[in-house]
Amino acid sequence: MSLPPPAAPSRLRRRRLRRFLTLTAVAILVIGGGTVAVAAIRLSQNVTTVELHPAHTDEPPSVADFDGEFDVLLVGSDGRAGQGAQYGEGGDVEGSRNDVTLLLHVNESHDAATVISFPRDLLVNMPSCTDPGTGKTWDAGHRVQFNESLARGGLGCVASTVTALTGIDLAYAAEISFTGVIDASNAVGGVPICFAGPIHDRHSGLEIPEAGTYDLSGEQALALLRSRYGIGDGSDLARISTQQVFLSSLLRTLRDQSTLTDPVKLFGIADAATRNMTLSTPLADLGTLASMAKVFSELPLENIAFVSYPHLPAGDRVVPDEQAAVALLERVKSGETVNISADHTGRGSELSEPSAPPSADPEEPTTTEPESLPESIDGQSAAQDTCVRPYSG
Secondary structure, eight states, X not given: OOOOOOOOOOHHHHTTGGGGTTHHHHHHHHXXXXXXXXXXXXXXXXXXXXXXXXXXXXXXXXXXXXXXXXXXXXXXXXXXXXXXXXXXXXXXXXXXXEEEEEEEEEOTTSSOEEEEEOOTTBEEXXXXXXXXXXXXXXOOEEEEEGGGHHHHHHHHHHHHHHHHHHOOOOOEEEEEOHHHHXXXXXXXXXXXXXXXXXXXXXXXXXXXXXXXXXEEOHHHHHHHHHOSTTBTTSSHHHHHHHHHHHHHHHHHXXXXXXXXXXXXXXXXXXXXXXXXXXEEGGGGOHHHHHHHHHHHHTSOGGGEEEEEOOEEEETTEEEEOHHHHHHHHHHHHTTOOOOOOGGGOOTTEEESSOOOOOOOXXXXXXXOOOOOOOTTOOEEETTXXXXXXXXXX
């Protein structure tokens, strides 16, 4: 099913466009060797680079040799420069914020990956950062909203903040603008999204007439990913669940042979992405990108987990759930697959067709079930078919 495009966003709505920024970026950078090969044509012309200056990592991991684990930080910026009047260029939004931040971790054996989403309203202890453009230095701060880190010092400051939260040093990072992601989603040809019921969100313009699966792209996808009051419990955190539904479906779409073997689609994805990207210098290496693509394209979808960084309520914001974060990061760093069950589906989604557990066979060897994740962690695997849940009050 297809939908008409939503109404043009108001000034308030434009503030929410940033939710969409990095959703396609994961797949574009690390999903298929063909896409990266085509991107090579455009990379030197379209992409700008920055230095991250990681806290402890002098040399990035040898990804080009397929050796060891690696991490990629993906940041969605709400900056308006160069985005055009229809997206608020010259409007009332000054500077840039990282209101979509994802950390991709691929384990040492290259058979499992975890993508951690950081809530934009997470209150954190932020390290001292220097803006590479102006030279201004920001002092370290206590209980600073997470999405201020990009404005304090660009990708390097976001990386330092994520390192402080996770203990993971970062050499690879990418910043994506929303026009590039819109163009790339159009190039894919649409992403099928399941809805558990009708949605009428006048704030974002999302209008879903009835339950079912709809192919969303461009502005239609933006309407979904901007939606807050129309989905789940109406919270900003429900948007993370929507992002995970969208990104999981996007990965499944890109794994489809018709996409990975279609040169027109591949060229469109690469061109749209690279025209709107800023990469850390080590990531702007074609060999590294191609190696990451090959590793990620061979990962089983059921071993790719999307999770939210553990958090606890703090008024109208959230704070880190330090105990749960330790449990999650220990599992991630140990290289284990992070298994997401129906009990941990996010606030804005639900499994489309819950399956019954297989009956026990006494002749089959028993396996030990992995330890349950803390209750404050939710998400899904890339293989799980989930539906966006309408606002439940």
